[in-house]
Amino acid sequence: xxxxxxxxxxxxxxxxxxxxxxxxxxxxxxxxxxxxxxxxxxxxxxxxxxxxxxxxxxxxxxxxxxxxxxxxxxxxxxxxxxxxxxxxxxxxxxxxxxxxxxxxxxxxxxxxxxxxxxxxxxxxxxxxxxxxxxxxxxxxxxxxxxxxxxxxxxxxxxxxxxxxxxxxxxxxxxxxxxxxxxxxxxxxxxxxxxxxxxxxxxxxxxxxxxxxxxxxxxxxxxxxxxxxxxxxxxxxxxxxxxxxxxxxxxxxxxxxxxxxxxxxxxxxxxxxxxxxxxxxxxxxxxxxxxxxxxxxxxx
Amino acid sequence: xxxxxxxxxxxxxxxxxxxxxxxxxxxxxxxxxxxxxxxxxxxxxxxxxxxxxxxxxxxxxxxxxxxxxxxxxxxxxxxxxxxxxxxxxxxxxxxxxxxxxxxxxxxxxxxxxxxxxxxxxxxxxxxxxxxxxxxxxxxxxxxxxxxxxxxxxxxxxxxxxxxxxxxxxxxxxxxxxxxxxxxxxxxxxxxxxxxxxxxxxxxxxxxxxxxxxxxxxxxxxxxxxxxxxxxxxxxxxxxxxxxxxxxxxxxxxxxxxxxxxxxxxxxxxxxxxxxxxxxxxxxxxxxxxxxxxxxxxxxxxxxxxxxxxxxxxxxxxxxxxxxxxxxxxxx
Numbered sequence: 001x002x003x004x005x006x007x008x009x010x011x012x013x014x015x016x017x018x019x020x021x022x023x024x025x026x027x028x029x030x031x032x033x034x035x036x037x038x039x040x041x042x043x044x045x046x047x048x049x050x051x052x053x054x055x056x057x058x059x060x061x062x063x064x065x066x067x068x069x070x071x072x073x074x075x076x077x078x079x080x081x082x083x084x085x086x087x088x089x090x091x092x093x094x095x096x097x098x099x100x101x102x103x104x105x106x107x108x109x110x111x112x113x114x115x116x117x118x119x120x121x122x123x124x125x126x127x128x129x130x131x132x133x134x135x136x137x138x139x140x141x142x143x144x145x146x147x148x149x150x151x152x153x154x155x156x157x158x159x160x161x162x163x164x165x166x167x168x169x170x171x172x173x174x175x176x177x178x179x180x181x182x183x184x185x186x187x188x189x190x191x192x193x194x195x196x197x198x199x200x201x202x203x204x205x206x207x208x209x210x211x212x213x214x215x216x217x218x219x220x221x222x223x224x225x226x227x228x229x230x231x232x233x234x235x236x237x238x239x240x241x242x243x244x245x246x247x248x249x250x251x252x253x254x255x256x257x258x259x260x261x262x263x264x265x266x267x268x269x270x271x272x273x274x275x276x277x278x279x280x281x282x283x284x285x286x287x288x289x290x291x292x293x294x295x296x297x298x299x
Numbered sequence: 300x301x302x303x304x305x306x307x308x309x310x311x312x313x314x315x316x317x318x319x320x321x322x323x324x325x326x327x328x329x330x331x332x333x334x335x336x337x338x339x340x341x342x343x344x345x346x347x348x349x350x351x352x353x354x355x356x357x358x359x360x361x362x363x364x365x366x367x368x369x370x371x372x373x374x375x376x377x378x379x380x381x382x383x384x385x386x387x388x389x390x391x392x393x394x395x396x397x398x399x400x401x402x403x404x405x406x407x408x409x410x411x412x413x414x415x416x417x418x419x420x421x422x423x424x425x426x427x428x429x430x431x432x433x434x435x436x437x438x439x440x441x442x443x444x445x446x447x448x449x450x451x452x453x454x455x456x457x458x459x460x461x462x463x464x465x466x467x468x469x470x471x472x473x474x475x476x477x478x479x480x481x482x483x484x485x486x487x488x489x490x491x492x493x494x495x496x497x498x499x500x501x502x503x504x505x506x507x508x509x510x511x512x513x514x515x516x517x518x519x520x521x522x523x524x525x526x527x528x529x530x531x532x533x534x535x536x537x538x539x540x541x542x543x544x545x546x547x548x549x550x551x552x553x554x555x556x557x558x559x560x561x562x563x564x565x566x567x568x569x570x571x572x573x574x575x576x577x578x579x580x581x582x583x584x585x586x587x588x589x590x591x592x593x594x595x596x597x598x599x600x601x602x603x604x605x606x607x608x609x610x611x612x613x614x615x616x617x618x619x620x621x622x623x624x625x626x627x628x629x630x
Binding site for chain 1: 365419421426433437441556611
């Protein structure tokens with residue numbers, strides 16, 4: 001009988017493990033996808049370089065930590081640096097595209113993606129990097145029989161903090177309310193005397209900084225390599241397409257769903273995990289073209 | 300359909316002078332390998348024509364239907380892998396049957412993918428092409444048993460080119476491969492032009508210009524988009540069939556997002572909505588790529604910069620230059 005108990009215990013432990021892992025993964029997807037959503041919602045720009053900015057966030061975090069600076073300082077610095085890059089990108093190439101057809105903007109950010117990827121390979125090389133995390137985070141805690149790394153729990157907490165902070169910012173502060181209003185009726189906000197130019201810039205910086213946050217918290221979870229941005233870009237597309245473009249509620253559900261599906265698929269079938277995710281997306285889109293809640297704002 | 304000046308029908312037939320010029324160009328190209336024995340350049344021109352066909356197929360989608368496909372090279376890859384697998388496992392000598400199987404299979408894959416894609420809007424369509432393209436890339440990369448994974452599909456036989464029972468050449472011979480490519484691309488170009496200049500093509504352009512109005516006058520927008528998509532994918536599959544015969548090998552990098560950006564750049568370089576422009580664009584791109592990749596390994600940075608530059612300052616591409624000069628002359 002003892003034997004059976006053991007199997008049951010490990011079954012529960014595995015279930016807890018998978019649940020927590022999918023929450024962690026889903027959380028990272030969510031931060032990246034929300035960044036994309038904010039930029040799209042306010043500027044109607046689908047930034048294909050978003051994944052590369054996420055990778056730059058991870059690499060900057062790696063460099064800051066390897067310079068001997070505290071990991072928590074990196075957690076603050078990396079998003080700021082990526083945000084500044086966002087400002088530069090917005091001013092130089094995105095702003096001149098304001099009146100042009102969306103196809104051109106898409107192609108432009110696609111070019112930007114290759115430019116940034118090239119820069120990453122030029123600065124950090126092709127070989128994978130690992131971020132050194134603080135010692136106390138390398139330990140594990142016991143939850144329902146599974147030994148779970150503290151760092152992953154900290155990642156989960158950070159994700160929750162970022163999302164709650166973002167909610168409070170958008171719903172409780174004046175700037176946040178202006179941003180929200182501008183995403184629904186930009187003409188009216190413009191008429192009320194707010195400079196839409198600043199709103200576009202602000203949205204782009206905010207979105208990029210979120211990509212930076214996701215990058216630095218995801219860095220220690222995986223290895224950092226030049227291709228990490230591509231995978232994340234595709235995953236966050238899947239999230240926003242399933243959730244409905246511009247829908248925050250949809251993004252939350254879709255991110256957790258994709259996190260779970262991907263974790264399960266990686267646990268059971270490994271190699272073709274992403275194919276399962278694409279299939280799921282195809283099935284959902286075939287029946288719900290505007291996303292899970294029908295709130296998608298596709299143009 | 301004819302008579303109305305807004306219909307593309309009105310300028311569907313080429314002026315006799317242009318027609319004679321094009322026929323002369325075709326004959327000159329066909330005679331090229333007989334008078335010029337340089338194998339390197341014959342092969343380079345073959346590659347340019349194959350990628351030209353791929354870029355042209357993307358132009359059908361981008362320039363005429365207004366739909367963006369980021370990874371059109373995925374369908375070249377599907378066509379190439381299917382033809383290669385057919386030649387290896389089924390019949391190493393049936394060239395035309397392999398062609399047919401490759402093209403039909405590409406179409407059959409494109410159909411359900413397109414059906415899902417056209418259900419969404421223009422932006423989501425573009426994002427979905429990227430997601431499905433990555434899916435095909437992952438499958439080809441990970442399915443080691445069938446595709447050879449990272450190593451690629453090797454040992455594809457080069458069949459004889461049979462014409463009405465006679466063997467007129469072998470695809471392993473660069474000059475014969477060049478001629479085969481020239482004929483297939485020319486036929487594809489003429490057929491595509493016929494389709495684009497037909498009422499069907501006019502509907503596609505109407506959808507590009509104003510989708511809502513097109514739907515309002517009773518056009519089944521989704522079906523037309525789906526036809527446009529499948530047409531573009533079938534053409535890309537044809538380019539894939541030529542590709543595998545030309546190279547005798549294909550690896551997953553041919554289907555990567557990076558290669559997809561290259562195809563997009565060929566169309567941009569040449570000029571959207573012209574059909575012939577992207578073929579010129581493919582020529583410029585492949586030549587530049589050959590040149591820069593020998594000079595620096597950080598080719599991505601330059602590719603990115605060129606794309607950004609083209610979109611910002613030269614959105615009409617090479618074909619646009621002709622109009623630009625025409626306008627200059629007219630004052």
